[in-house]
Amino acid sequence: xxxxxxxxxxxxxxxxxxxxKYDEWAFxxxxxxxxxxxxxxxxxxxxxxxxxxxxxLRVVLHIEQPRISSKLFARPFDPANVRQKMRQLLKAIDPHxxxxxxxxxxxxxxxxxxxERREAAL
Amino acid sequence: xxxxxxxxxxxxxxxxxxxxxxxxxxxxxIAGENGAGKSHVLKLAYSIIAAGAETGAKLAxxxxxxxxxxxxxxxxxxxxxxxxxLGRLATRRRGRERCEVEAAFHDSRLDISFDxxxxxxxxxxxSKVPKASVPKSPVFLPTRELLSIYPxxxxxxxxxxxxxxxxxxxxxxxxxxxxxxxxxxxxxxxxLPPLEESMGGSIVLEKSGRFYLKIPGQGSMxxxxxxxxxxxxxxIARLIATGALLEQGYLFWDEPETxxxxxxxxxxxxxxxxxxxxxxxxxxxxxxxxxxxxxxxLLHSSDEGPTKARFFGLHPADLGYxxxxxxxxxxxxxxxxxxxxxxxxxxxxxxxxxx
Numbered sequence: 001x002x003x004x005x006x007x008x009x010x011x012x013x014x015x016x017x018x019x020x021k022y023d024e025w026a027f028x029x030x031x032x033x034x035x036x037x038x039x040x041x042x043x044x045x046x047x048x049x050x051x052x053x054x055x056x057l058r059v060v061l062h063i064e065q066p067r068i069s070s071k072l073f074a075r076p077f078d079p080a081n082v083r084q085k086m087r088q089l090l091k092a093i094d095p096h097x098x099x100x101x102x103x104x105x106x107x108x109x110x111x112x113x114x115x116e117r118r119e120a121a122l
Numbered sequence: 123x124x125x126x127x128x129x130x131x132x133x134x135x136x137x138x139x140x141x142x143x144x145x146x147x148x149x150x151x152i153a154g155e156n157g158a159g160k161s162h163v164l165k166l167a168y169s170i171i172a173a174g175a176e177t178g179a180k181l182a183x184x185x186x187x188x189x190x191x192x193x194x195x196x197x198x199x200x201x202x203x204x205x206x207x208l209g210r211l212a213t214r215r216r217g218r219e220r221c222e223v224e225a226a227f228h229d230s231r232l233d234i235s236f237d238x239x240x241x242x243x244x245x246x247x248x249s250k251v252p253k254a255s256v257p258k259s260p261v262f263l264p265t266r267e268l269l270s271i272y273p274x275x276x277x278x279x280x281x282x283x284x285x286x287x288x289x290x291x292x293x294x295x296x297x298x299x300x301x302x303x304x305x306x307x308x309x310x311x312x313x314l315p316p317l318e319e320s321m322g323g324s325i326v327l328e329k330s331g332r333f334y335l336k337i338p339g340q341g342s343m344x345x346x347x348x349x350x351x352x353x354x355x356x357x358i359a360r361l362i363a364t365g366a367l368l369e370q371g372y373l374f375w376d377e378p379e380t381x382x383x384x385x386x387x388x389x390x391x392x393x394x395x396x397x398x399x400x401x402x403x404x405x406x407x408x409x410x411x412x413x414x415x416x417x418x419x420l421l422h423s424s425d426e427g428p429t430k431a432r433f434f435g436l437h438p439a440d441l442g443y444x445x446x447x448x449x450x451x452x453x454x455x456x457x458x459x460x461x462x463x464x465x466x467x468x469x470x471x472x473x474x475x476x477x
Contacts, residue, residue, distance in 0.1 A: 066471075077467045080415070084460055087452045095452070 006043045008115045009064060017110065019046035046110065059090055059097040060108060124228040125257060125370060126403040127167060131224040134213045136162050137442040144447060146432040147228060148398040151417065151451070152407045154436030155458045158443045160407035161376050163434075164262070165202045165289070167405060168374045170225050170234060171260040172292065173198040178255020186255055192245045195236055199246075201288030202262075212240040215441055224250070232256060260372035261296055261361055262289040265380040267353035269325070269333040269360070270345040272297055297357065298327065302365030309368050313396050317359040320389045321348075325356045325363070333360070351382040358393055369401045379410035391416035398429050411459040414451055 002013045004021060013019045022028055022045045044062075051057055061082065065075045079099040086097040102112050126147040132138050137159040143150075152160045173194040177186040186194075196208050205211055212221035222237040235250035264287065268275070272294050278284065279291040302310055318324050323337035334342035335356065345353060361367045378390045391413055398404050408414060421431055435446045435454030446455040 073467070073470055076471050078463065081411075081460055081463050081467070084452070084457075085464060088456070091452055 004044055005115065010113050010115055011044060011110060012112075013046055013110045016049045017046050018049065019044060019110075048109075057094055059086065059094040061086060061097065061099050062101065062108075062110075062112070063099060064101055064112070125232060126228050127171070127225060127372070128228050129224070129226040130163070130167055131222075131226075132163075132166065133220075133222040134215065135166065135211055135221045135223070136213060138162065138436075139213065139215060139439070139441040139444070141445040143434060143445060144432065145403075146430045147403055148429050149394065149417070149421075149431040150403075150405045150434065151414065151431065152405065152434045152436065153409070153414065153451075153454065153457060153459075154407075154434075154443070155409075158436035158438070160436060162203075163436075164374045164376055164405055164407050166199075166223065167225070168260055168262045168289065168372075169198040169202045170195065170223070171256050171372055172202075172262075174232065174234065174252065174256035175259045178257070182255065185253055186251070188248050188251045191234070191251065192236070192248045195234075195248070196238070196242070196244050196246045198288070200244075204285075204287060207243050208238055208246070209240040209242040212238060212242070213442065214240050229254070258371045259292070259296065259366070260374060261366050262293055262374040263354075263357060263376065263378070264289050264293065265377045266290075267350060267357055267381070268293050268297065269353045269356050270348075272333055272345075273331045293357070296364065296366045297333075297360050299364040299366065301363050302368060306365050306368050309400060310363055310365070313362050313368075313393075313400060314359060316396075317355055317362070317389070317393060320386065321352045321355050321359065325360045327360075351386045354378070354381060355386060355389065355393075358390075358397075362397070367397050367400070367402055371402045372405070373397055373402050374405045376407050377409065378406060379408060379413045384412055387413050388416050391420055395420045395429055409459055411457065411463065414457075414459075418451055 001015055002017065002019045004011045004019060006021070011019070022042045063077065063079070063082065065077060068076065083097060083099045086099070087095065090097055098106055100106050100108060124147060127145050129145060130143045132141045137157070141163070143163070152163055154160045173191065174186065177190050177194045181187065181190065199211060200208055203211060212219060219240045220237045224235040226233050231254040232252050233250055234248065234252045236246040236248045238246040268290060275294045276291055276298065279286065321335060323335045326334050326336045326342065328334055333345045333356070335345065335348045335352070336342045345356070348356070358367065367373055375394070378394070379387050382390060387410065394404055394406060394417065421429055431449065433448055433451050433454045435457070436443045437446060437455055446453070448454055451457070
């Protein structure tokens with residue numbers, strides 16, 4: 001099992017996944033880190049071992065958003081907007097990408113828990 | 123053979139330097155920012171079909187002649203687009219000064235090609251003369267509803283010089299047509315009830331020449347007192363009831379979402395699909411992400427069998443705008459409405475809205 005802490009969230013992936021923080025990858029630091037300072041991007045990249053050597057891939061974006069209480073913005077980013085943008089960009093790789101968060105995991109295998117709650121449970 | 127438009131090839135017209143649109147016999151959705159030429163594409167296709175139908179009606183049963191068409195097409199383009207002279211619609215660029223248009227139909231006897239120069243005044247040059255006439259007048263619904271201005275509009279338009287697009291006059295003429303009778307009534311009875319439910323009543327044309335919304339148990343309400351969004355639904359309901367939007371025919375709808383709340387946009391999307399499935403070729407120009415999504419949802423869940431759809435995106439290019447097209451909304455490049463929503467989310471977060 002791989003456990004990754006990102007801010008206030010704890011992600012855990014089972015043993016058949018390889019997961020890591022993207023900004024700790026040598027590739028990111030050498031190729032992108034300096035040029036893209038200040039920009040926001042993926043925090044964690046996880047690949048199912050079963051997906052390696054496959055010709056078709058499924059792409060899932062797990063996005064946790066700040067909780068807000070605005071009638072104008074139920075969530076800052078509407079998952080439908082994000083999904084549609086991904087469909088435009090990733091059409092050739094996966095024409096039906098998924099967008100999930102803690103409340104709507106669509107049966108996916110990893111777990112996410114808010115850090116505070118976990119500490120309270122311990 | 124089906125009379126639907128199959129392909130529209132445009133060279134050097136207004137902001138479009140070159141566009142080759144492969145159309146669906148059912149639903150065609152055109153997206154693009156303001157000024158990208160969405161309405162121009164709709165108006166061009168409408169003008170060609172309407173000029174063909176009008177000439178055909180005058181000369182029937184003989185096929186349209188070259189000289190009659192060259193005037194009719196030019197007059198229709200001027201009436202619908204409203205330029206000072208016809209030649210203003212041709213773009214001067216790349217050393218070419220001619221606007222060229224080719225329209226191919228599923229029934230190739232209707233195919234027509236024409237061109238005109240940037241100094242043309244009142245005639246186009248017909249390079250391919252159709253061998254048959256378009257049998258039915260197309261419908262063009264402008265962004266504004268017309269039921270409230272209907273009384274007397276056609277006769278005033280025809281006897282005075284008015285700065286209104288000819289599409290308004292044409293649509294008003296169709297709104298005033300008598301109701302469909304006979305076997306077509308059954309189809310009307312299937313399409314109308316959902317619209318009448320949304321409007322809370324039915325549209326009636328009284329002898330005074332005014333339209334009313336007849337509300338069961340409450341009497342009739344004058345059109346100008348009815349909410350503007352409902353008047354737009356009323357237009358389409360009336361055109362279904364008269365048979366203009368039943369079986370064979372064409373509907374061009376410019377920004378259907380204008381003046382409508384999301385609940386009515388949902389209704390409009392369903393009506394568009396229903397009209398497609400009743401045999402009408404539909405062309406919609408839109409900015410609305412909400413409308414495009416409603417259509418997308420319906421396309422993937424239609425119980426009337428699959429509706430064939432084509433999507434077109436107009437994007438800025440070196441010279442004017444270019445077209446990207448495909449069978450789904452993700453194949454037409456960037457959607458401005460989506461980009462703006464995403465960028466608004468960014469700005470909202472930056473402004474501390476989620477703090």
